[in-house]
Amino acid sequence: MRVKYVLNEVLVGLWRNVTMTIAMIITMSVSLSMLGASVLLYMQVDQMKDYYYGNIQVSIFLTEDITDGQKEAIDQAITSSDLVKDKKYETKEDALKRFQQLWADTPDFVNAINADSLPESYRVTLKNPEQYKAFADGLQGLAGIRQIIDQSDILEEVFDIFNSIQLASLIVAGFMAVAALLLVGNTIQVAAYSKRREVAVMKLVGASNWFIQAPFVLEAVVAGLIGAILGFAALFIAKVVLLDNKLQALTTILTPIPTGNVVLMLPLLAGVGALVSAVTAWITLRFYLKV
Amino acid sequence: MIQLENVTKTYPKASRPSLDNVSVGIEKGEFVFFIGPSGSGKSTIIKLLLHEVAPTRGKVVVNQKDVTTLRSWKVPHFRRSIGCVFQDFRLLPNRTAYENVAFALEVIGKTKAVARRVVPEVLELVGLGGKEHRYPHELSGGEQQRVAVARAFVNRPLILLADEPTGNLDPDTSIEIMRLLDRINRTGTTVVMVTHDSNIVNQMRRRVIEIESGRIVRDQARGVYG
Numbered sequence: 351m352r353v354k355y356v357l358n359e360v361l362v363g364l365w366r367n368v369t370m371t372i373a374m375i376i377t378m379s380v381s382l383s384m385l386g387a388s389v390l391l392y393m394q395v396d397q398m399k400d401y402y403y404g405n406i407q408v409s410i411f412l413t414e415d416i417t418d419g420q421k422e423a424i425d426q427a428i429t430s431s432d433l434v435k436d437k438k439y440e441t442k443e444d445a446l447k448r449f450q451q452l453w454a455d456t457p458d459f460v461n462a463i464n465a466d467s468l469p470e471s472y473r474v475t476l477k478n479p480e481q482y483k484a485f486a487d488g489l490q491g492l493a494g495i496r497q498i499i500d501q502s503d504i505l506e507e508v509f510d511i512f513n514s515i516q517l518a519s520l521i522v523a524g525f526m527a528v529a530a531l532l533l534v535g536n537t538i539q540v541a542a543y544s545k546r547r548e549v550a551v552m553k554l555v556g557a558s559n560w561f562i563q564a565p566f567v568l569e570a571v572v573a574g575l576i577g578a579i580l581g582f583a584a585l586f587i588a589k590v591v592l593l594d595n596k597l598q599a600l601t602t603i604l605t606p607i608p609t610g611n612v613v614l615m616l617p618l619l620a621g622v623g624a625l626v627s628a629v630t631a632w633i634t635l636r637f638y639l640k641v
Numbered sequence: 642m643i644q645l646e647n648v649t650k651t652y653p654k655a656s657r658p659s660l661d662n663v664s665v666g667i668e669k670g671e672f673v674f675f676i677g678p679s680g681s682g683k684s685t686i687i688k689l690l691l692h693e694v695a696p697t698r699g700k701v702v703v704n705q706k707d708v709t710t711l712r713s714w715k716v717p718h719f720r721r722s723i724g725c726v727f728q729d730f731r732l733l734p735n736r737t738a739y740e741n742v743a744f745a746l747e748v749i750g751k752t753k754a755v756a757r758r759v760v761p762e763v764l765e766l767v768g769l770g771g772k773e774h775r776y777p778h779e780l781s782g783g784e785q786q787r788v789a790v791a792r793a794f795v796n797r798p799l800i801l802l803a804d805e806p807t808g809n810l811d812p813d814t815s816i817e818i819m820r821l822l823d824r825i826n827r828t829g830t831t832v833v834m835v836t837h838d839s840n841i842v843n844q845m846r847r848r849v850i851e852i853e854s855g856r857i858v859r860d861q862a863r864g865v866y867g
Binding site: 355547548550551552553554555556557558559561562 | 691714716717718719720721723725731733734744745747748749750792796
């Protein structure tokens with residue numbers, strides 16, 4: 351009976367103030383979907399770092415007029431360095447082949463290039479990609495090197511972009527969360543006011559505090575849960591419609607987001623939404639109900 | 642049953658205390674009037690007994706429990722042993738007489754079956770048999786106060802507190818309510834009533850405690866308003 355009573359109170363409460371309830375649910379869902387997006391992006395960047403740093407190489411481009419002796423010295427320096435995991439020598443022909451593959455879409459551009467215009471290079475994989483600086487310093491001053499390029503520099507820039515997107519969505523989530531919480535507080539105040547007579551009688555006859563507060567707190571929790579489900583739906587639709595279809599091109603940089611990770615957001619968002627609403631409602635009640 | 646020991650209550654920002662070093666004892670089954678002019682501190686006593694306010698100094702013991710040190714989460718349970726009626730009835734306007742009384746049972750965890758058994762009985766006791774399904778606005782003031790008394794008594798409390806219960810009623814109706822409180826008192830329930838209705842006090846001839854400016858100035862076993 352008590353469960354039925356409480357559930358009935360919750361539904362009546364949500365319906366009594368339905369415009370406010372909708373506003374609360376919408377802000378909650380936007381905030382939570384932003385939170386979900388930023389968590390997904392965080393997981394994604396982590397995964398991408400593992401993936402890309404594993405394949406990262408330092409390219410040492412050689413000058414045109416390099417002598418065999420100089421080449422020998424460079425080879426020696428690379429081989430003797432204990433930072434190196436793997437090294438590969440790339441001839442002009444290898445370079446051309448790779449170039450043709452890379453730019454296969456634009457045959458005119460490829461045809462304009464011949465093997466002679468591409469430099470020879472060493473492709474070195476480091477044991478720890480972050481030790482690039484030490485490795486490059488070791489080669490400094492050797493004759494015959496035109497340029498040393500560390501791919502992780504380029505990756506860092508890409509990751510910086512992802513990090514700022516993640517930060518931006520966290521900030522938006524934070525602002526929306528503040529709005530959502532204020533709405534929760536306001537809704538609870540209105541609910542407590544419209545039930546002030548009942549609450550006064552309940553206090554008078556000795557209803558327990560949880561019994562008085564539960565309908566209000568649950569009202570907020572139900573709204574939070576609906577908001578979480580809507581937020582999750584938005585994330586899921588965004589993944590299916592945008593990443594899997596419209597923006598599929600992005601997935602050449604972005605490693606694919608596993609559906610499992612997206613599904614994982616449902617319990618996360620539901621938990622955060624429910625908990626945060628409950629705590630806000632409870633704190634509001636402490637001020638407005640004085641039980 | 643009720644012990645006030647050197648109780649002083651000063652509200653914040655008040656220039657003088659509402660109750661000033663008051664000591665009084667009330668036995669089980671007594672019927673006690675607290676009388677005195679407005680602002681004399683009578684209502685503060687009701688609030689202290691309900692643990693709505695805490696005394697500034699002194700000790701309040703109700704039903705062998707020291708209310709002063711009662712933990713706040715234990716207050717609801719403590720209040721179940723006390724019934725309370727007020728001048729303004731405090732009924733829920735959107736519920737019938739039956740529902741108003743049943744509400745008091747349901748919110749302390751009693752089942753609907755218990756309510757179905759007990760509520761008609763107590764409504765009969767207060768003389769509202771046949772009017773169970775009327776809403777408060779369909780009842781006279783006296784009848785509304787009877788519903789309030791039924792609600793206060795349905796849980797068979799040890800103590801019934803009444804804060805000017807006849808304040809909004811005409812003299813004849815007031816006397817009927819007093820007969821009802823008297824009947825409840827005869828079941829063994831301690832009744833504490835705050836009033837400044839001299840007619841009633843004079844008719845009842847029960848213990849009268851007069852308060853003036855927060856002090857007890859008279860405590861008479863079979864007193865009149867004076």
